[in-house]
Amino acid sequence: MPSISCSDCYKNNSTMKKKILALVTGGTFDKEYDMITGQLFFKDTHLHEIFKRGRSTLDITVRTLMMIDSLEMDEQDRDIIVKNCQRSSFEHIIITHGTDTMTQTAKVLADANIENKTIVLLGAMIPYKFGMSSDGFFNLGSALAFAQTMPSGVYIAMHGECFDWNDATKNRATGYFEHLKKMQDN
Amino acid sequence: MPSISCSDCYKNNSTMKKKILALVTGGTFDKEYDMITGQLFFKDTHLHEIFKRGRSTLDITVRTLMMIDSLEMDEQDRDIIVKNCQRSSFEHIIITHGTDTMTQTAKVLADANIENKTIVLLGAMIPYKFGMSSDGFFNLGSALAFAQTMPSGVYIAMHGECFDWNDATKNRATGYFEHLKKMQDN
Amino acid sequence: MPSISCSDCYKNNSTMKKKILALVTGGTFDKEYDMITGQLFFKDTHLHEIFKRGRSTLDITVRTLMMIDSLEMDEQDRDIIVKNCQRSSFEHIIITHGTDTMTQTAKVLADANIENKTIVLLGAMIPYKFGMSSDGFFNLGSALAFAQTMPSGVYIAMHGECFDWNDATKNRATGYFEHLKKMQDN
Amino acid sequence: MPSISCSDCYKNNSTMKKKILALVTGGTFDKEYDMITGQLFFKDTHLHEIFKRGRSTLDITVRTLMMIDSLEMDEQDRDIIVKNCQRSSFEHIIITHGTDTMTQTAKVLADANIENKTIVLLGAMIPYKFGMSSDGFFNLGSALAFAQTMPSGVYIAMHGECFDWNDATKNRATGYFEHLKKMQDN
Numbered sequence: 001m002p003s004i005s006c007s008d009c010y011k012n013n014s015t016m017k018k019k020i021l022a023l024v025t026g027g028t029f030d031k032e033y034d035m036i037t038g039q040l041f042f043k044d045t046h047l048h049e050i051f052k053r054g055r056s057t058l059d060i061t062v063r064t065l066m067m068i069d070s071l072e073m074d075e076q077d078r079d080i081i082v083k084n085c086q087r088s089s090f091e092h093i094i095i096t097h098g099t100d101t102m103t104q105t106a107k108v109l110a111d112a113n114i115e116n117k118t119i120v121l122l123g124a125m126i127p128y129k130f131g132m133s134s135d136g137f138f139n140l141g142s143a144l145a146f147a148q149t150m151p152s153g154v155y156i157a158m159h160g161e162c163f164d165w166n167d168a169t170k171n172r173a174t175g176y177f178e179h180l181k182k183m184q185d186n
Numbered sequence: 187m188p189s190i191s192c193s194d195c196y197k198n199n200s201t202m203k204k205k206i207l208a209l210v211t212g213g214t215f216d217k218e219y220d221m222i223t224g225q226l227f228f229k230d231t232h233l234h235e236i237f238k239r240g241r242s243t244l245d246i247t248v249r250t251l252m253m254i255d256s257l258e259m260d261e262q263d264r265d266i267i268v269k270n271c272q273r274s275s276f277e278h279i280i281i282t283h284g285t286d287t288m289t290q291t292a293k294v295l296a297d298a299n300i301e302n303k304t305i306v307l308l309g310a311m312i313p314y315k316f317g318m319s320s321d322g323f324f325n326l327g328s329a330l331a332f333a334q335t336m337p338s339g340v341y342i343a344m345h346g347e348c349f350d351w352n353d354a355t356k357n358r359a360t361g362y363f364e365h366l367k368k369m370q371d372n
Numbered sequence: 373m374p375s376i377s378c379s380d381c382y383k384n385n386s387t388m389k390k391k392i393l394a395l396v397t398g399g400t401f402d403k404e405y406d407m408i409t410g411q412l413f414f415k416d417t418h419l420h421e422i423f424k425r426g427r428s429t430l431d432i433t434v435r436t437l438m439m440i441d442s443l444e445m446d447e448q449d450r451d452i453i454v455k456n457c458q459r460s461s462f463e464h465i466i467i468t469h470g471t472d473t474m475t476q477t478a479k480v481l482a483d484a485n486i487e488n489k490t491i492v493l494l495g496a497m498i499p500y501k502f503g504m505s506s507d508g509f510f511n512l513g514s515a516l517a518f519a520q521t522m523p524s525g526v527y528i529a530m531h532g533e534c535f536d537w538n539d540a541t542k543n544r545a546t547g548y549f550e551h552l553k554k555m556q557d558n
Numbered sequence: 559m560p561s562i563s564c565s566d567c568y569k570n571n572s573t574m575k576k577k578i579l580a581l582v583t584g585g586t587f588d589k590e591y592d593m594i595t596g597q598l599f600f601k602d603t604h605l606h607e608i609f610k611r612g613r614s615t616l617d618i619t620v621r622t623l624m625m626i627d628s629l630e631m632d633e634q635d636r637d638i639i640v641k642n643c644q645r646s647s648f649e650h651i652i653i654t655h656g657t658d659t660m661t662q663t664a665k666v667l668a669d670a671n672i673e674n675k676t677i678v679l680l681g682a683m684i685p686y687k688f689g690m691s692s693d694g695f696f697n698l699g700s701a702l703a704f705a706q707t708m709p710s711g712v713y714i715a716m717h718g719e720c721f722d723w724n725d726a727t728k729n730r731a732t733g734y735f736e737h738l739k740k741m742q743d744n
Contacts, residue, residue: 028596033691035683036733038586038598054324055311056346057362125241125593131689132317132504133591138240141327144346149335160242160330175594176243214410219505221497222547224400226410311407317503318690319405361408426696427683428718429734497613504689510612513699516718521707532614532702548615 018148020060021090022047025081025105026067027098029124029136042067046128047096050140058144061090070098070105070123078108085114092118092147094140094157099123099170099177102156106165110154120147122157125175135159204334206246207276208233211267211291212253213284215310215322228253232314233282236326244330247276256284256291256309264294271300278304278333280326280343285309285356285363288342292351296340306333308343311361321345390520392432393462394419397453397477398439399470401496401508414439418500419468422512430516433462442470442477442495450480457486464490464519466512466529471495471542471549474528478537482526492519494529497547507531576706578618579648580605583639583663584625585656587682587694600625604686605654608698616702619648628656628663628681636666643672650676650705652698652715657681657728657735660714664723668712678705680715683733693717 024030024045031040047062065080085093097105102121109119122143124136143157154165158177168177210216210231217226233248251266271279283291288307295305308329310322329343340351344363354363396402396417403412419434437452457465469477474493481491494515496508515529526537530549540549582588582603589598605620623638643651655663660679667677680701682694701715712723716735726735 058346138327141324142331145328145331160244430718510699513696514703517700517703532616
């Protein structure tokens, strides 16, 4: 049985129904293929369709803040993300984000010292719309789970793992996030 | 910051690399369509393919215990599942399982009082092999996350939620699992 | 250059815009998975969705005659199919049909001696809705092509080939249609 | 019954087993998404996989001539395509090709006056690898059918239709091929 012996464990009490906020910022996760130009572009977020396909019964509110490649994010864009997290009454937040500068946004969020909120950034290496080869669906499932169970803080959820905000770096050659800190075996 | 103030929070320290055991028992999750007979049947588990598609970097060991519809599970089958969990050195276990009798197996596991292990059962309403309409991929992502973060105990992970073993019942009309206990709002 | 030297070649003049009639009778082609019962069943035909996905610019009219497994077809059902072909003003007709008794329906149509019409039956071994593994999409593309180019008569289009109505038999062990007549090499 | 009253109808005798040559030149049809660069690129052709998925029983020989975007094709590239068609003993040839300059290649082939061969170019607006949204699979099914039934000559098979080589123009705004000649109703 979960022992409610500290404020962090409180979050792990699974009889607590969590309200989750999903902030959309774009990234490869939501890109689509434009058959006329042969380029990738953004239309609307696919989150609603994905929750439906996952048969999600979670209480999720979706807000699209922007739909951009994270390489194009600037200080104002990150400020919008921070402000939305700060002002929100939600204690569990996921943020879809391009993988290229996800760690930068994670740092800005951590530096803002937002209390009592579990914020999980996630992305995809292959657009969700590209079907059976996309990791987006899997990452979303794990991010939503981490958002419900991790203690307050800022995290990155990619390829099944949950990284502390200051423990992740994207390996641009392989496309994987790696731990900066020394990993202890379990 | 996660405060390591109790043994349960210990599990939430994301610098701990978790070794996960995935036990396969079958269920709709792993069913395939037999074009000759027009029926669904089992071949091998698709877990390896799914982890690859999700680009999972988790340390997961897969063991197929059986490939059956959970309606066909009997006492001996459940005993095999329990024994495999008991004897295992893994502290984080996911079990793919048919949704029809998932709560029965969860109860048998809970009654076995297996200490220091987080055991998460998951399934799918639509076979993973049926492509874009399957909830299997999403459930697996969340189950792996819950297996890493939830305190010791037995859980059911379906459609994004994590149910205590004694808090879930499958609504056979809708195909969704529902909470038995009164839900508190967050 | 195509020489319009006989009435059959007339059909091959690609500047002739063909109006095509698509008659839906069911079969594995249009089956769906019912997650509540775990069985396959019929809802509506997916033909419209398939034409859209194939970006078809053909002039196709769709009529659903029935949605049944072809093993359940009886004399009256086949009579409905024949009458619809006879009364129709369309000269190019495709019929989606279960593969199990497709040759029976083909014979009944041929025996009806319907003049000046190219009638092509097609089916699938895997439901279109099962995604990337379905042969339905491919068979439909070829059937529509054969319906535009073959001389008047009744045909079966499966796995890329066009069989004369009396030249096909379904191999129930392999799921493939085979030629009854001796094949000449080209 | 098909009347073998002219050399062109000969091709429509479905008891003639046709050997088909599939020449691969690239184009959107065979492009893939490179998750590291975020760009589309070429690896190997997917034709073999597609024939398997369509459960094709056709006698098809695949030869990859090049894997390029058709905007990059030059005179030498087109010469390679022409020579391969000329020297080949196959009488039925399909050519996967980018849609942007498909009509140019079709003209060069027609000008080469290759006798006794039915040559059908096809492409896709969405890469086959992008799954459920690709028109590639459908176009391939129809192209293979047209290659078996059309009289000698050069054609373009796109979105279900078969265009004479000099009757097609790609509408770059919509992505569809349109007829240049006046269409007669059937």
